[in-house]
Amino acid sequence: MKSEGNLKNTTLICAPLVAESVDKMSTDMRKAKASGADLVEIRLDYLKCFTPRRDLEILIKDCPLPTLFTYRPQWEGGRYKGEENKRLDALRLAMELGADYVDVELQVAKEFNDSIHGRKPEKFKVIVSSHNYENTPSVEDLGNLVARIQATGADIVKIATTALDITDVARIFQIIVHSQVSNVPVIGLVMGERGLISRILCPKFGGYLTFATLERGIVSAPGQPTIEELLNLYNFRYIGADTRVYGIIGKPVSHSKSPFLYNEVFNSIGFNGVYVHFLVDDIANFLQVYSSTDFAGFSCTIPHKEAAVKCCDEVDPVAMSIGAVNCIIRRQSDGKLLGYNTDYVGAITAVEDGLRGSWNNSYTTAPLAGKLFVVIGAGGAGKALAYGAKEKGARVVIANRTYARAKELANTVGGAAVSLAELDSFHPEDGMILANTTSIGMQPKVDETPISKEALRFYSVVFDAVYTPKVTRLLREAEECGATIVSGSEMFIGQAFGQFERFTGLPAPKELIRQIMAK
Numbered sequence: 001m002k003s004e005g006n007l008k009n010t011t012l013i014c015a016p017l018v019a020e021s022v023d024k025m026s027t028d029m030r031k032a033k034a035s036g037a038d039l040v041e042i043r044l045d046y047l048k049c050f051t052p053r054r055d056l057e058i059l060i061k062d063c064p065l066p067t068l069f070t071y072r073p074q075w076e077g078g079r080y081k082g083e084e085n086k087r088l089d090a091l092r093l094a095m096e097l098g099a100d101y102v103d104v105e106l107q108v109a110k111e112f113n114d115s116i117h118g119r120k121p122e123k124f125k126v127i128v129s130s131h132n133y134e135n136t137p138s139v140e141d142l143g144n145l146v147a148r149i150q151a152t153g154a155d156i157v158k159i160a161t162t163a164l165d166i167t168d169v170a171r172i173f174q175i176i177v178h179s180q181v182s183n184v185p186v187i188g189l190v191m192g193e194r195g196l197i198s199r200i201l202c203p204k205f206g207g208y209l210t211f212a213t214l215e216r217g218i219v220s221a222p223g224q225p226t227i228e229e230l231l232n233l234y235n236f237r238y239i240g241a242d243t244r245v246y247g248i249i250g251k252p253v254s255h256s257k258s259p260f261l262y263n264e265v266f267n268s269i270g271f272n273g274v275y276v277h278f279l280v281d282d283i284a285n286f287l288q289v290y291s292s293t294d295f296a297g298f299s300c301t302i303p304h305k306e307a308a309v310k311c312c313d314e315v316d317p318v319a320m321s322i323g324a325v326n327c328i329i330r331r332q333s334d335g336k337l338l339g340y341n342t343d344y345v346g347a348i349t350a351v352e353d354g355l356r357g358s359w360n361n362s363y364t365t366a367p368l369a370g371k372l373f374v375v376i377g378a379g380g381a382g383k384a385l386a387y388g389a390k391e392k393g394a395r396v397v398i399a400n401r402t403y404a405r406a407k408e409l410a411n412t413v414g415g416a417a418v419s420l421a422e423l424d425s426f427h428p429e430d431g432m433i434l435a436n437t438t439s440i441g442m443q444p445k446v447d448e449t450p451i452s453k454e455a456l457r458f459y460s461v462v463f464d465a466v467y468t469p470k471v472t473r474l475l476r477e478a479e480e481c482g483a484t485i486v487s488g489s490e491m492f493i494g495q496a497f498g499q500f501e502r503f504t505g506l507p508a509p510k511e512l513i514r515q516i517m518a519k
Contacts, residue, residue: 007237008237008239008240008243009203009237009239010203011202011203011206011208012038012208012209013037013038013039013209013210013212013227013230013231013236014037014038014039014040014041014068014209014210014211014212015032015035015037015039015040015041015213015214015227016040016041016211016219016220016221016224017029017032017040017042017043017046018046018219018220019046020046021047021048021049022047022055022059025047025059026059026062026063028214029059029064032065032214032227033064033065035214035228036231037227038065038066038209039065039066039067039068039100039101039209040063040065040066040067041068041069041070041211041220042059042063042067042068042069042070043070043078043220044069044070044071044080044090045071045073045078046079052089052090052093053093056069056093056094056097056099060094060097060099066100066101067094067099067100067101068100068102068103068127069090069091069094069101070103071091072105073087075107076105076107076131077133077221088104088111088115091104092112092116095116095119095120095121095124096119098121099124100123100124100125101124101125101126101156102124102126102127103128103129103158104127104129105128105131106129106148106149109149109152109153109154110151110153112126113128113152113154114153125155125156126153127157127158127187128153128156128157128158129149129160129187130145130149130158130159130160131160132160133162134162135161135162135164136161136163136164136168136169136190137161139171142159142161142171142172142175143175143178146159146179146184146186150182150184155185156184156186156208157179158186158187158189159175159187159188159189160187160189160190160191161189161190161191161195162195163190163193163194163223164194165194165281165285166194166197166279166280166281166286167289167290168194169190169195169197169198170289172188172189172198173188173198173201173205175188176188176202176205176206177206180206186206186207186208188202188205188207189202189210189211189221190223191221191222191223192223193222193279194279196225196276196277196279197247197276197277197278199211199223199225199230200230200234200236201239201245201274201276203236203239204239204240204241204245204274210230210236211224212224212225212226212227212229212230214226214227233259233260233263234259234263234274235263235266235267238267238272239274240272242272243272243273243274243294244272244273244294244295244296245273245274245275245276245294245295245296246262246275246296246297246298246503247259247278247298248275248276248277248278248300248301249278249280249286249299249300249301249304249308249328250278250279250280250300250302250303250304251279251280251281251302251303251304253277253278253279253280254277254279255442255443255468256277257467257468258275258277259275259276259277260516261496261513261516261517262275262503263275264516265500265512265513265516268509268512271504271506273296273504278298280304283300283304283307283311284307284310284311287311287328287337291335292335293330293332295330296330296503297328297329297499297503298327298328299326299327299499300325300380301326302380302381303379304380305324305325305326305379305380305381305383306323306324306379306380306383308324308325308326308380309323309324309325309339311328311337312325312328312337312338312339313336313337313338314336314337314339315338315339316338316339318344318387319339319340321387322343322344322383322384322387323380323412324341324343324380324381324383324384325339325341325380326342326343326380326381326384326499327339327341327495327498327499327502328340329502329503340498340502342494342495342497342498342502343381343384343385343491343495344384344385344391345494345495345498346490346491346492346494346495346496346498347381347384347385347388347435347463347465348368348385348389348391348392349494350463350490350494351368351389351463351486352368353490354461354463354485354486355367355368355433355460355461355484357484358460358461358484366393367392368389368392368393368433369394370393370395371394371395371431371432371433372394372397372432373385373389373394373395373396373397373435374397374399374423374432374433374434374435374459375397375398375399375435375437376399376400376434376435376438376440376451377399377400377436377437378398378400378402378408378409379437379438381437381465382398382400382409382437382438383412384437385435385465386398386409386410386413386415387413389435390413390415395415396410396413396416397410397415397416397417397418398413398415398416398417398418399420399422399423399426400419400420401419401420402419403417403418403419406418406419420450423450423451424451424452424454425455426455427455427458429458432458432459433459433461433462434456434459434461434478434483435462435463436450436463436465438450438465439466440466440474441464441466441472441473441474442466442468443468446472446473447473448473449472449473449474449477451474453477453480456477456478456483457481457482459478459481459483460484461483461484461485461486462483462484462485463486463488464485464486464487464488465491466488467491467492470487470488471487489517492517493513493517496508496513496517497510497513500513
């Protein structure tokens with residue numbers, strides 16, 4: 001277990017306060033302190049009524065944390081529409097009344113810094129900021145931007161860009177690291193879901209601060225996590241330059257519970273790693289850009305499991321036979337990518353356990369032998385289930401929206417194929433096994449199901465790889481029809497054992513993993 005004594009970084013957590021009244025701002029300051037923030041950003045442009053001297057005195061006096069005042073104009077993505085000199089006067093007044101930081105935009109920074117020359121309190125710092133809501137420029141352009149900001153007399157450089165692709169974030173990491181050579185504190189953040197890792201991993205690269213909100217959804221910029229998530233989910237205080245980065249590659253990916261599992265396990269056993277969501281559009285490009293051995297291991301989910309096979313330098317024979325990889329390890333000695341498939345073991349074990357339960361523990365040795373096993377979906381997870389079922393002696397049928405893909409997989413594993421449309425009328429025998437490996441029924445589309453309730457009475461065991469929600473419509477209706485149901489969380493737990501061991505080289509703490517997933 002990590003202790004307070006081995007905090008790994010000095011990166012600050014700043015809570016942006018976007019209340020519309022001074023009273024609410026004061027309340028939120030106390031909440032920020034209680035939540036574990038290091039300072040607050042007071043967004044003056046959000047206040048409905050603002051009387052500068054009176055309100056600034058109250059806000060500075062009431063605040064239990066250091067204060068950063070921002071009065072963002074509309075032309076830089078804020079809400080202030082008034083006269084420019086009044087806006088800058090308010091920021092100068094904040095300085096005089098005891099603010100710790102003010103944020104001024106690059107366009108007016110030189111003028112602002114010249115105006116306070118010789119009057120600046122010793123501990124007071126000016127953050128000079130640039131916001132790009134369109135994209136993330138090249139490394140060269142970002143370097144030039146840092147130089148321009150420094151030239152205004154900035155104490156701290158702040159650059160916020162927009163991620164069109166997750167690989168954009170790598171350029172910001174590069175700039176933060178490079179700027180440390182010149183001893184200039186840099187805040188480098190990338191907005192949007194694809195930029196989330198910039199907000200979590202900034203301590204690893206030496207970022208001065210990150211912004212995190214009091215509550216989910218109440219943000220001052222797109223993609224901000226909550227303070228609670230940073231501290232308790234990502235163990236933010238313990239992320240250092242030597243922390244290894246792991247994560248789940250997918251699209252969509254925010255629904256994944258993997259970060260909750262792995263970060264808690266890493267923390268419990270004192271393993272120096274952090275696990276994040278990677279919203280990835282192009283897996284080959286992602287793996288090429290994040291090529292450092294610090295990016296040490298990845299879980300792969302929809303839609304990247306099949307493409308991942310081609311991205312790996314070496315692929316485990318089982319994963320090669322399946323044609324899908326759900327676990328990638330970057331070998332520390334040479335940086336080569338190794339691909340594995342832990343899906344099939346987790347899923348097949350879960351189905352076998354369900355089958356044993358439905359037969360009151362008979363058929364303990366080979367419960368799938370001779371059974372008709374219907375797999376919905378011909379993607380990565382479908383391939384893993386089909387391969388695993390065939391290995392265990394089942395007769396495999398693949399059902400897929402596109403019949404040609406179903407036929408292709410059926411030919412590979414030596415099974416039969418039907419189109420998804422035909423599945424409702426497909427019942428050559430009773431007591432079949434059904435496994436849904438598609439995302440049908442996953443949050444937020446929880447009312448969807450791949451098969452009619454009427455057709456479910458021909459199945460004795462129904463498995464759904466979807467685990468958000470834990471009980472999908474498919475599983476609920478299958479149980480109502482008398483089938484034994486197996487949740488996707490069982491497959492998730494089974495494959496997590498294998499992935500954890502690959503990630504860390506340590507035996508999986510199976511009981512701990514089960515306890516975390518039961519929460």
